[in-house]
Structures are given as structure tokens and as C-alpha cells.
Amino acid sequence: MERVNSTLLTEFILTGIPYPIRLRMFLFVFFLLIYILTQLGNLLILITVWVDPQLHARPMYIFLGVLSIIDMGISSIIVPRLMMNFTVGIKPIPFGGCVAQLYFYHFLGSTQCFLYTLMAYDRYLAICRPLHYPVLMTPKLSTLLVVGAWMAGSIHGALQAILTFRLPYCGPNQVDYFFCDIPAVLRLACADTKVNELVTFVDIGLVVASCFSLIILSYRQIIQAILRIHTADGRRRAFSTCGAHITVVTVYYVPCAFIYLRPGTNSPLGGAAALFPTAITPFLNPLIYTLRNQEVKFALKRMIRGPETKSKV
Structure with missing residues (x-):
């Protein structure tokens, strides 16, 4: 045992x-296309929000632009390494890379x-308190909220990495997974x-449960407010701005809960479920927001037709 412990993995x-x-x-080409389309789709959303003056001044679409950056990052961290699984030969990942x-x-x-x-809180303010929305959700506040989310995420990631790799x-050295994640490592x-598993369960469970509960609470109020709208067109527009968010939240949270809130399990379904938050959701988000959000579709049309309009002038 001493001889084994004296040689740490590299x-x-x-x-x-x-x-x-x-x-x-087929799988290599499939995930290559998924990766390319994910980057292009999210980049298109990011450019649209940045270029269109009707979008980049509104907090909802500032959040959407940040979401596109995150999706591009998650896809770049996971999918290229996943694609290497479909090539010939063993390609190890360095300890530091893991x-x-x-x-x-x-x-x-x-x-x-x-x-x-x-994003759920922003929709709650916009629909349930529309008259106070410009005062309650200012550009400065939305920027501070985004910075706070980045900082909290960085602390959470550092905590999980330190706890996982403080162990010998x-x-x-064979990780039975397609990327370096806590349960597999x-x-x-x-x-x-046991301490790591407990902390992971409590920490990730707290983040997922608290965020999901706040989202559910926000949408409970939102749905009640929408049902009080008298016109069918008003209800349709309100549901249109919220439908995309509800869809991506469901696609993201359900697999995450399946993966991390079942301590001590090792099921092949866990790997399949992990494909959703790592590869599928970043790919679907631009499609969902462009197909279900009328304002984004109109902004895309304005951006595409802009050069034609200028040339005619």
C-alpha cells in the first residue's frame, strides 16, 4: 500500500x-456539428443583442447575452474532449487539465x-410590476447582479475543485465518464x-434547490398575473417572453438533479443525462430563444435587412 500511495497520478x-x-x-461528425452550431448560434444571439439598440439596453437581453457566453464556454470545455473519444488511440488528460x-x-x-x-426575477418584475420595472431593474442593477452571479459561480467552482483534488x-487512473466531473473522479x-460526497450533495443540492425554488415562486406569480390580462394578444405576448425561459430551465435542471442529487450511484443513465447540460442545452438555447421569442426574431430580421436598407438609401 505504501508503494502505491508513493506514486500519485499525473x-x-x-x-x-x-x-x-x-x-x-457518425458520432464524431454529429458532435462536431453540435459544437459548431452551438458556437455559431450563441454567437449570433450575442451579436444580435449587442448590435440591436432595442435589445442591448434591456436587462432581459443582457442576461440572454451572458447566457450565450456561458453556453459557448461550457460547450468548449466539454464537447471537444468528448469528440476525442471517437478517435483512434488513448488520449489521456493531464492532472492539471482535469x-x-x-x-x-x-x-x-x-x-x-x-x-x-x-432571468425569472426579471420576468417577474416586468409582468407583475410593470410600472415599477424601470426603477427596480436598472441597467446598473442588472450589471451588478450579473457580476454577482459570476463571482458566486467562481467561488462554487473553486470550492468543488479544491475539495475534490485535495484527496490523493x-x-x-481510468475515469468512467466523458469528462472530469466530481462523482466519477x-x-x-x-x-x-464520504465527506466529499456529503459536501457535494449539500452544496450542489442547495444551489439547485434554492435557484429552482425561486424560479418556481417567480413563475407562480407570473402565471397568476398573466391570467389576469384581459386581452388574448397580451396573454400571448407575455407567455412568449416566458416560454423560452421555462423550456431551457426544465431542460437544464432535470438532468442536473438526476446526476448530482443521487449520491453513491453509478448508472449509465448518468452519462446520458450529463450530455444535456454539457452539449445539448447549449445547442438548444439559441434555437429556443429565436423560435419562441418574437423580439429576438424581429431583431434578427432587422440585423439581416439592415445592409439592404442602407444600400437602397
């Missing part, structure tokens, strides 16, 4: 997700949780991980 091997060998090329991947994933992921909550790792630790 790299990990990510086993990836199980797949039939005959689908290797630490960085875990930190940035939980940093951006928790920031996304906080941002979803801010002396072998084996902890199984390789050469020490008791």
Missing part, C-alpha cells in the same frame, strides 16, 4: 460514453443556475470520500 484517461464501433465516425475542466464546468454551470434565477489519487481517490 494524468487521467477518460473512457467516454459507450458506443458501437461502427458508429464512431482540475481545470472540473473547475470551469462547475464555475460556468453554477453561474448559469444563478443567471436563470435572475494514486491509481487506477471521486471514485478513483485513495482516501475516504
Whole structure:
């Protein structure tokens, strides 16, 4: 035992997700397209919010632009490494690379949780207190809220990374997952991980549960306010601005709860569920917000038709 403990790991091997060998090329191309479309879609949303004067001055779309940055970051951290699983040969990830991947994933992921909550609060103020909205949700306040979300996410990510990698790792080095995440990495630790598992469960559970509860509370008030709107067009417009947010929150939170709020489990379904917050949700967010949000669609049309209009003038 002393001989094993004297040699600490310098790299990990990510086993990836199980797949039939005959689908290797198909899966590589599939996730490559997912990654490219994710980057392009979120970049398009970011540019639209930045360029359109009717959007970038409104807190809701400032939050949407930040969400696009987070989605691009999460996709870049996870998907390229996942694609390497579909190439020939073993490609280990350095120990420091594993630490960085875990930190940035939980940093951006928790920031996304906080941002979803801010977006729900913004919709609550806009629909339930429309007359006070310009005073309650100023550009300065929205900026401070975004900065606070980034800082809280950074602290959360650092806490999880420090707790995970303070333990000794002396072998084996095969991570039964497609990226360095807490449950999979902890199984390789050469020490008791019960404290880590408890802290992870409580910490992530607290973040997810508190954010999700605040979102549910906000939308309870929002739905009640919408049902009091007398005109069908007014109700439709209100539901349009909220429908996209409700959809992405559901797609994000359900898999996260399945992965992290089941301590001590090791199910293949966990890897499949992890594909949603890491690869699928960042890809779907631009589609959901452009298909369900009329203002974003109109802004895209104005941006596309802008050069044509100028040339005619």
C-alpha cells in the first residue's frame, strides 16, 4: 500500500460514453456539428443583442447575452474532449487539465443556475410590476447582479475543485465518464470520500434547490398575473417572453438533479443525462430563444435587412 500511495497520478484517461464501433465516425461528425452550431448560434444571439439598440439596453437581453457566453464556454470545455473519444488511440488528460475542466464546468454551470434565477426575477418584475420595472431593474442593477452571479459561480467552482483534488489519487487512473466531473473522479481517490460526497450533495443540492425554488415562486406569480390580462394578444405576448425561459430551465435542471442529487450511484443513465447540460442545452438555447421569442426574431430580421436598407438609401 505504501508503494502505491508513493506514486500519485499525473494524468487521467477518460473512457467516454459507450458506443458501437461502427458508429464512431457518425458520432464524431454529429458532435462536431453540435459544437459548431452551438458556437455559431450563441454567437449570433450575442451579436444580435449587442448590435440591436432595442435589445442591448434591456436587462432581459443582457442576461440572454451572458447566457450565450456561458453556453459557448461550457460547450468548449466539454464537447471537444468528448469528440476525442471517437478517435483512434488513448488520449489521456493531464492532472492539471482535469482540475481545470472540473473547475470551469462547475464555475460556468453554477453561474448559469444563478443567471436563470435572475432571468425569472426579471420576468417577474416586468409582468407583475410593470410600472415599477424601470426603477427596480436598472441597467446598473442588472450589471451588478450579473457580476454577482459570476463571482458566486467562481467561488462554487473553486470550492468543488479544491475539495475534490485535495484527496490523493494514486491509481487506477481510468475515469468512467466523458469528462472530469466530481462523482466519477471521486471514485478513483485513495482516501475516504464520504465527506466529499456529503459536501457535494449539500452544496450542489442547495444551489439547485434554492435557484429552482425561486424560479418556481417567480413563475407562480407570473402565471397568476398573466391570467389576469384581459386581452388574448397580451396573454400571448407575455407567455412568449416566458416560454423560452421555462423550456431551457426544465431542460437544464432535470438532468442536473438526476446526476448530482443521487449520491453513491453509478448508472449509465448518468452519462446520458450529463450530455444535456454539457452539449445539448447549449445547442438548444439559441434555437429556443429565436423560435419562441418574437423580439429576438424581429431583431434578427432587422440585423439581416439592415445592409439592404442602407444600400437602397
